[in-house]
Amino acid sequence: MLVQALIKPNTYFDSVSLMSLSTKANQIDGVEQAIIAMGTEMNKEVMKNVGLMTPEVEEAGASDLIIVVKAETEELFENAFLSINELFTKRDSGKKGKSDIKYSTISSAVENNPDANLAIIAVNGAYAAREARKALENNLNVMMFSDNVSVEDEIALKNLAHEKGLLMMGPDCGTAIIGNTALCFANAVRKGDIGIVGASGTGSQEVSVRIHEFGGGITQLIGTGGRDLKEEVGGIMMLDGIQALEDDEETKVIVLVSKPPAPSVEEKVLAKIKTCKKPVVVWFIGGDEEKITAAGGHFAKMSKEAALKAVLLAGADESKLNKRALNIPLIEDVRTKLKPEQRYIRGLFSGGTLCDEAMHAAMEKFDNAYSNIARNPEYRLKDRYTSQEHTFIDFGDDEYTQGKPHPMIDPSTRLDRFMQEAKDPSVGVIVMDFVLGYGAHEDPVGAFLPAIMEAKLLAEQEGRHLEIIGYVLGTELDPQDYEEQINKLLAAGVTHASSSQNAGLLAREFVVKGE
Amino acid sequence: MSKINELFKGKPNVINVGIESFKEDLAKQGAEVIHLEWTPPGRGNHALIAALDKFENPAIMQKIEEANKLAVERIINSHPILIGYDQAINCVPGMTKKTILHAGPPITWEKMNGPMKGAVTGALVFEGLAKDLEEAAELAASGEITFAPCHEHNCVGSMAGVTSASMFMHIVENKTYGNIAYTNLSEQLAKILRMGANDQSVIDRLIWMRDVFGPILRDAMKLNPEGIDLRLMLAQALHMGDECHNRNVAGTTLLIQALTPYILQTDYTIEQKKEVFDFVASSDYFSGPTWMAMAKCALDAAHGIENSTIVTTMARNGVEFGIRVSGMPGNTWFTGPAQKVVGPMFAGYKPEDSGLDIGDSAITETYGFGGFAMATAPAIVALVGGTVEDAIGFSTKMKEITTTQNPNVTIPLLDFMGLPTGIDVRKVVQTGIMPVINTAIAHKEAGIGMIGAGITYPPVEAFEKAMLALNENIH
Numbered sequence: 001m002l003v004q005a006l007i008k009p010n011t012y013f014d015s016v017s018l019m020s021l022s023t024k025a026n027q028i029d030g031v032e033q034a035i036i037a038m039g040t041e042m043n044k045e046v047m048k049n050v051g052l053m054t055p056e057v058e059e060a061g062a063s064d065l066i067i068v069v070k071a072e073t074e075e076l077f078e079n080a081f082l083s084i085n086e087l088f089t090k091r092d093s094g095k096k097g098k099s100d101i102k103y104s105t106i107s108s109a110v111e112n113n114p115d116a117n118l119a120i121i122a123v124n125g126a127y128a129a130r131e132a133r134k135a136l137e138n139n140l141n142v143m144m145f146s147d148n149v150s151v152e153d154e155i156a157l158k159n160l161a162h163e164k165g166l167l168m169m170g171p172d173c174g175t176a177i178i179g180n181t182a183l184c185f186a187n188a189v190r191k192g193d194i195g196i197v198g199a200s201g202t203g204s205q206e207v208s209v210r211i212h213e214f215g216g217g218i219t220q221l222i223g224t225g226g227r228d229l230k231e232e233v234g235g236i237m238m239l240d241g242i243q244a245l246e247d248d249e250e251t252k253v254i255v256l257v258s259k260p261p262a263p264s265v266e267e268k269v270l271a272k273i274k275t276c277k278k279p280v281v282v283w284f285i286g287g288d289e290e291k292i293t294a295a296g297g298h299f300a301k302m303s304k305e306a307a308l309k310a311v312l313l314a315g316a317d318e319s320k321l322n323k324r325a326l327n328i329p330l331i332e333d334v335r336t337k338l339k340p341e342q343r344y345i346r347g348l349f350s351g352g353t354l355c356d357e358a359m360h361a362a363m364e365k366f367d368n369a370y371s372n373i374a375r376n377p378e379y380r381l382k383d384r385y386t387s388q389e390h391t392f393i394d395f396g397d398d399e400y401t402q403g404k405p406h407p408m409i410d411p412s413t414r415l416d417r418f419m420q421e422a423k424d425p426s427v428g429v430i431v432m433d434f435v436l437g438y439g440a441h442e443d444p445v446g447a448f449l450p451a452i453m454e455a456k457l458l459a460e461q462e463g464r465h466l467e468i469i470g471y472v473l474g475t476e477l478d479p480q481d482y483e484e485q486i487n488k489l490l491a492a493g494v495t496h497a498s499s500s501q502n503a504g505l506l507a508r509e510f511v512v513k514g515e
Numbered sequence: 516m517s518k519i520n521e522l523f524k525g526k527p528n529v530i531n532v533g534i535e536s537f538k539e540d541l542a543k544q545g546a547e548v549i550h551l552e553w554t555p556p557g558r559g560n561h562a563l564i565a566a567l568d569k570f571e572n573p574a575i576m577q578k579i580e581e582a583n584k585l586a587v588e589r590i591i592n593s594h595p596i597l598i599g600y601d602q603a604i605n606c607v608p609g610m611t612k613k614t615i616l617h618a619g620p621p622i623t624w625e626k627m628n629g630p631m632k633g634a635v636t637g638a639l640v641f642e643g644l645a646k647d648l649e650e651a652a653e654l655a656a657s658g659e660i661t662f663a664p665c666h667e668h669n670c671v672g673s674m675a676g677v678t679s680a681s682m683f684m685h686i687v688e689n690k691t692y693g694n695i696a697y698t699n700l701s702e703q704l705a706k707i708l709r710m711g712a713n714d715q716s717v718i719d720r721l722i723w724m725r726d727v728f729g730p731i732l733r734d735a736m737k738l739n740p741e742g743i744d745l746r747l748m749l750a751q752a753l754h755m756g757d758e759c760h761n762r763n764v765a766g767t768t769l770l771i772q773a774l775t776p777y778i779l780q781t782d783y784t785i786e787q788k789k790e791v792f793d794f795v796a797s798s799d800y801f802s803g804p805t806w807m808a809m810a811k812c813a814l815d816a817a818h819g820i821e822n823s824t825i826v827t828t829m830a831r832n833g834v835e836f837g838i839r840v841s842g843m844p845g846n847t848w849f850t851g852p853a854q855k856v857v858g859p860m861f862a863g864y865k866p867e868d869s870g871l872d873i874g875d876s877a878i879t880e881t882y883g884f885g886g887f888a889m890a891t892a893p894a895i896v897a898l899v900g901g902t903v904e905d906a907i908g909f910s911t912k913m914k915e916i917t918t919t920q921n922p923n924v925t926i927p928l929l930d931f932m933g934l935p936t937g938i939d940v941r942k943v944v945q946t947g948i949m950p951v952i953n954t955a956i957a958h959k960e961a962g963i964g965m966i967g968a969g970i971t972y973p974p975v976e977a978f979e980k981a982m983l984a985l986n987e988n989i990h
Contacts, residue, residue, distance in 0.1 A: 019859035019967065020897035026862070035862035050863045102552040102908075104915045104946035106530055109549050115528045116549070117521070122533030127555050130568070131532050140530065141522050145537075165517040179526045181546045184537055188544075220523055244519040438540040479543070 001032060003070050004077050005056040011065040012038065018065075021087050028083045030076035031069055036084065039064040106131060110138040120183060121146055121170075128171065129153035136160050136168065143223065144170030145184050147398075151232050154225070158236040167244070168237055170225040174406075174439075175201035177208065177221035185408060187437035188477035192217015194310045195251035197241035199224045199258035200285075202351030202396075203303065205437065205473060206500045207257055207283065210307030212475050213499075214321055216314055219251040220244075229261035235268055242272050242280070253313045255281045255306055256297075259356070259375075260288070270295035279313045281306050285356050286375075303357055304501040324498045326505055334429075334495075334510045337465040342428035345369075345507045346421040347392035348414050350407035350444075351473065354433045354500045355394040361504035362390050365512060372397050387421065390511075408440045411447040418448070422455030422466060428511040429467040431503055434489075436474025436482060445472065445485045452492045467510055470494040471503040554947040563944055563979055566986035570824075570941055575989060579941075582823035586841045587918045587937035589820075590882065593813035594690040596742035597805065600700075600732040602725075604680040607697050609668050611680065613644070615655075616665045618676025618875045619832025620848040624655045624662060628833035630711025630870050633961025634675035635662075637713025641721045642679045648713060666828055666839070667846050670697045671811045671875035673804055674709035674957055674965075675833070682721070683729025687745060687808040689816055696812035698805075698875075700724055700732070703798035706964035710957040711870070723790075727783070731791050735777035743773050745809040750924045752802075753884065758892035759806040760876060760885030761953040761968050766802040771795050807875060810882035819844035822989050825918065826938040826981075829881045829950065829973060833873035833957075838977045840940055842985055849981040851974025856956045858898050858969015870959040872971045877952045883921055883934030886951035886970060887913045890928045898953060898969055903928075909951050910935065916942040916950065940985060943978045 013021075018036050025034040035052055037043040039060030047053055052068045060066050069080045103109035110116050119135035121128050125148030135142045136157065144157075149171035161168030169176055175198065176183040180191045187205055189212040198204030201223065208218050222244070224237035238256070245251045254276065261269055261284065273280045273295045281298040283306035292299040298313065300306035304324070312318055345362055349355035355373060362369040369390040374380045381391065384399055393400070395407040395414045407414050414432075421430050434444040441447060452468060459466035470489040474482045489496050497503035529548040531538040538550040557563025570579060603610045610616075615635055617627075627635065636651035639660070645651035654660060665672040672678050684697040702720055706712040736742075748769050755765030771792070778788055795801045818827040823841035830837055837848040853871040860866070879885035889896070890910035893903045910926060913935040920933030938950055949972035956967040 017897045019861060020901070022862045023859045033863065037862070046862065102912065103549060104552045104554075104948055105942075106532065106551065108915050109530045109551060113528070113530070113547075113549055115547070116530050117518070118527040119530045119532060120537055122531075122537060123553060124555065126559070127564075130556070130564070131553075135530070135532075139518060141519065141527075145534070165519060167519050167522065178522060179524070179546075181526050181541065181544045183527070183529075183541070240519070244517065244523070247517065247520050248523050250523070438544075439537070479540075 001070055001072065002077070003052055003054055003068065005054045005066060005068040006081060007039070007056050007060050008065040008067070010063050012063060013065060021084070024087050025069070025080070025084050028080050030071050031080050032072070033070040034068065034080065034084070036065070036067050038062060039066050106134045106138055106140070110140065117141060118143065118178065122184075125149050125171070129157060132157050132168070133160065136164060136166055139164065139166065141167040142169065143173055143176055143183055144168070144225070145172075145174055146170070147172040151227060154227060155233055158233065162236055162240055167222065167240070169223045172227070173201070173223035173225040175204050175221065176223040177218055182438040185437060185439035186221065187212075187473070187475050188479070189475055190217035191219070193219060193250060193252040193314050194255060195219045195245035195248060195253070196221040196255045196257060197224060197238050197245065198222070198256070199226055199228050199238065200353040202435065202473070203257040203283070203285065203353030205351070205435070206303045206354065207255055207307050209473055209475055210304050210499060211311055214307060214311040215316060216307070216311035219248060229258050229265045229269070231262040231264055235261060235265040238269060239272055242276060246276050246278055251278065253279050253281065253310050255283065255310050257283050257306070257353075258285070260284045260286055266291070270297070273297045281309045281313065285353065286360055302501040304499045324502060326502060326509070330495070331506065331509045334467050335512075338428045338467065338511070339464060340513070341426055342464065343511055343513065344426050345390045345392070345429050345431060345511055346387055346424075346427050347431045347507065348418055348421065349392065349394050349433050350396055350414065350435055351433050352394040352396050354471070354473070354503070355392050357500050358431060358504035358507060359392040362392070362508045365508055366390055372399065387424070393417065408435045408444070411441065411444065415448065415451050418451055419455065422458060425462070425464060427466070429469060429507050431469040431507040432471070433500070433503070434470060434472045434485060436472060436478040436480040436485065438479060440480070442480060443485075445470070445488045449488060449492055452494060456493055468494045469497050469503055469507055471497040471500060473500065556945045557979065557982070558947065558975065560979070563982055566982050567941065567945055569986060570989070578822045579824055579989065582820050582842065583825050583918050583937060583939065586817040586820050586823040586825040589692065589817040590813050590936055591919075591921050591923060592691050593746075593816045595687045595696070595745045595809040595812035596690050597685060597736070597745050598688045598742040599686045599736040600683050600729060601686060602680070602729070603678055603682050603684050603697070603699070606684060606686055607668050607670060611661065612642070613659060614661045614663065614680065615639070616663055616668055616670055616672060616676065616678040617832060618665060618672045618674065618873060619830045620835055620837025620850050621664055622662070622832045622834060626834055628870055628873070629959050629961045630873060630957040631675040631677070631833050633711035633713045634677035634708050636961070637708045637717055638677045638679040640713070641718050642681060664830070665875055666830055669695060669811075669815065671807045671878050672698060672709070673807060673876050674874040674955065675711060676875050677708060681725055683724060683732065685805055685808045687812045688742070689812045692816040694812065694815050696808045696815060698808040698811070700729060701798070701801045701804050703794065704800050704965060710955070710964040711961050712964040713962055727787050728791055728794060731778055731781055731783050731787065732774065734781045735774055738777040738780050743770070745805065746923060748773070749806060749809060749884065753888055753891040753924060754927055756892055756894055758885055758888045758895070758953060760803070760879045761898060761955070762799070762892045762895045763802045763806075764799040766806065767795065767799045770802040770805060803876070806884070807878050810878045810884075814878065814881055817841055824940045824985055826881055826940060829877040829952070830875045831872045831877065833871055836872060836973045836977055838973065838981060840981045840985065842988060843981070847984070849977045849984065851976030851980075854971050854974060856954055856969045856971040858956065858967055860956065860967030864958070864966040868958055868966060870957045872952070872954060873957060874954065876954060880950055880952050881938065883917070883936045884924065886953040887935050888926055889951070889953070890926050893928070912948060913951065915946055916948050940978055940981045944982045947975070949973055949975065
């Protein structure tokens with residue numbers, strides 16, 4: 001074992017830094033022991049006691065820096081001294097300039113950032129209500145992405161927000177656009193003069209994207225959370241949302257998106273529409289046209305229709321719009337390719353409202369459409385792993401997501417099911433959505449391409465045509481490449497639907513037999 | 516215009532709680548966004564969350580806020596003055612010849628760790644109660660010796676904190692509230708009693724401190740009727756780059772400068788006086804205990820205020836970490852296991868040689884300096900990860916769990932922000948942020964001494980227990 005010392009005369013470092021460097025020096029490969037210290041009598045005494053004394057160390061003075069190393073070979077020494085030198089030169093380099101101050105509570109973040117005006121709460125449901133309450137108490141509008149929040153908490157929070165004149169979007173609200181900024185799961189759309197209040201995330205996304213495609217734009221998209229229009233909650237957020245958009249100078253037209261509200265809530269909403277000074281387009285998926293029209297609302301049966309009505313009310317020139325009518329020759333063509341036993345639609349969706357819309361389209365012509373989100377229990381899927389006749393699955397529903405991220409982020413559950421459906425000889429068409437925008441998967445189509453190609457090959461080997469409809473919910477402004485996503489689908493032989501509405505209608509029309 | 520319509524006017528300014536990718540998406544769109552460093556309050560424990568909720572009930576919250584306001588006022592307005600030095604037997608309340616005071620919450624001889632046992636046996640030999648360490652250990656186990664926490668006798672003790680009858684003490688009086696705090700003298704660094712060393716060189720030094728050093732300081736201060744304003748001196752030392760727990764270069768210079776004229780006027784020999792100056796110069800730790808007594812003096816004045824959730828003591832005995840809270844009067848301790856101290860070590864020692872966190876010195880952090888004032892001491896940032904950024908981060912983070920800032924003692928680097936003052940049990944439990952403590956590392960075995968320095972944190976259990984007790988007490 002050899003001991004070598006390196007003395008740097010008249011080089012001062014404080015003892016704490018040197019202790020720290022010594023600690024690191026002792027971790028260098030091949031170093032048996034190392035001390036880096038100033039040459040004070042006390043330090044030299046320590047070096048002597050641990051067998052690191054050399055004549056150079058003996059001679060060093062209190063203002064000299066001593067680096068002394070014990071190691072096996074000459075080579076190891078060289079490496080050790082090089083590494084120690086690096087420790088000296090590496091200190092403090094590469095550090096960023098301004099410190100990113102961290103806050104642990106909403107109160108302290110607000111105190112130090114008084115301009116804050118919105119909180120996004122996305123923590124475990126057990127703690128979410130507490131944080132939302134703090135946000136409201138600090139005069140922040142709230143978007144609550146968290147679910148599993150009790151309905152009592154939801155009511156209390158919404159009442160508090162209502163009193164304070166704040167938004168309480170959610171719980172379980174995944175989509176909003178505020179000040180032209182997408183929050184959580186939303187698309188990049190043009191700024192414009194149409195405001196949306198939506199109880200359904202993907203439904204609102206779809207309408208905002210269609211408005212964008214028609215050349216219109218959005219002022220605000222307010223999410224309410226899925227339970228807002230239930231009896232217990234009473235539509236507090238939707239009513240406040242309509243009021244806020246009515247008061248908003250930029251907004252000319254208001255669009256409401258929801259499943260049909262509970263009857264008592266529907267009454268309140270219709271009353272609100274009646275007194276609203278701005279035109280209100282209402283898309284309550286499966287809603288009652290008569291009542292809505294009677295209240296002065298503009299009824300829309302489907303999503304594209306809702307967007308179209310909104311842009312026309314906002315002043316768009318109808319003759320200049322491409323309404324994207326259904327491609328009739330394509331429908332004829334697909335019908336001839338399908339064998340008589342290929343009768344069923346299998347809709348595999350990541351967006352709940354997209355699923356709902358496709359199902360409603362099918363229900364108009366078939367009485368055997370089943371789904372995990374069917375409102376009529378008779379048409380609820382008996383076994384979530386097995387399809388029956390026409391089947392529409394919302395993979396974002398709790399029973400499919402347990403312990404996993406939402407299918408807009410994690411395609412795995414839907415991918416497995418896709419392969420299962422592709423093997424079923426009674427399937428005529430599989431229809432799927434691919435949602436783009438903030439929060440969503442960076443390449444949702446890409447994640448499905450290998451499976452799609454495998455499925456197509458399999459069907460071909462079995463001598464049947466497998467029709468797949470893909471709908472890409474997105475805009476050219478989204479972080480993902482919209483065109484590229486569509487081109488990927490087309491290249492894999494998938495039929496591209498231009499909207500959620502068309503996807504549902506095409507799927508239905510493809511499998512209508514012998515009319 | 517309603518707040519909702521104000522929100523519509525521009526890009527939202529967002530506080531994001533939970534999923535971090537939402538923050539990134541917002542930043543990409545050019546929105547202002549702060550991502551909270553969030554953890555479930557009370558570590559998700561229902562009883563603790565219920566207690567936090569109860570304390571947010573407006574009527575109860577008002578009581579607590581008022582009590583805490585009073586507590587921090589008393590900490591801030593306390594004006595501790597060093598008025599003299601004397602032997603413990605002459606000044607410390609309840610001191611007897613067979614009493615040994617120790618750091619931290621109560622502990623029995625059997626349960627003491629290596630360094631504390633080393634210090635106790637060394638002190639018994641020093642006091643002449645045992646002829647050697649072996650006999651001292653027998654005596655300590657015999658039941659004849661009264662062991663008690665320093666804190667329960669108006670004292671604090673650094674590291675093992677072992678304080679015996681004939682040791683000289685600082686006497687610090689609170690000019691505002693009249694209470695007095697004590698602590699013994701620095702033995703300077705490394706192989707010393709308080710670190711668990713106890714060989715003849717250690718005993719000899721204690722004897723010299725008893726017979727020469729202590730009397731000179733005592734007699735010097737007798738010539739200074741004004742006393743020495745420790746709060747002012749602390750503020751100066753912090754402006755000179757100390758944090759006054761692990762770095763005491765400036766504070767020691769200021770203190771000995773204040774003492775020197777009086778030392779010179781005493782009747783001791785030039786040689787003895789030179790010994791004193793040499794001893795003080797041998798380590799910058801001389802003023803370390805002084806700041807502890809100063810902090811103790813201020814915090815005792817804030818103890819025992821009904822409904823207050825302010826921490827008045829953090830102290831460790833090497834086995835347990837204990838806290839006391841203003842609203843739980845007297846000697847009510849809340850404890851959890853003492854933690855490891857992480858930091859650079861003297862050459863030749865490894866982390867596994869370290870004893871657990873020990874000493875009453877965390878009284879400095881309880882007041883608001885030490886680890887809380889890391890940003891005043893860029894010279895020792897190696898202790899906390901190596902950069903000035905890290906140091907500033909520690910100081911700003913402590914604002915999250917404290918009640919106010921002390922305008923009398925400030926941090927230049929943070930635009931003269933006052934020391935984060937008044938650790939609030941509620942905030943610690945709510946945020947999961949633990950007070951940061953700068954401290955020394957003693958060898959785990961008796962007889963060796965100091966082997967490094969670094970940072971540590973209290974165990975969260977101590978604060979959780981305090982929270983539940985406060986919940987019982989505050990209605």
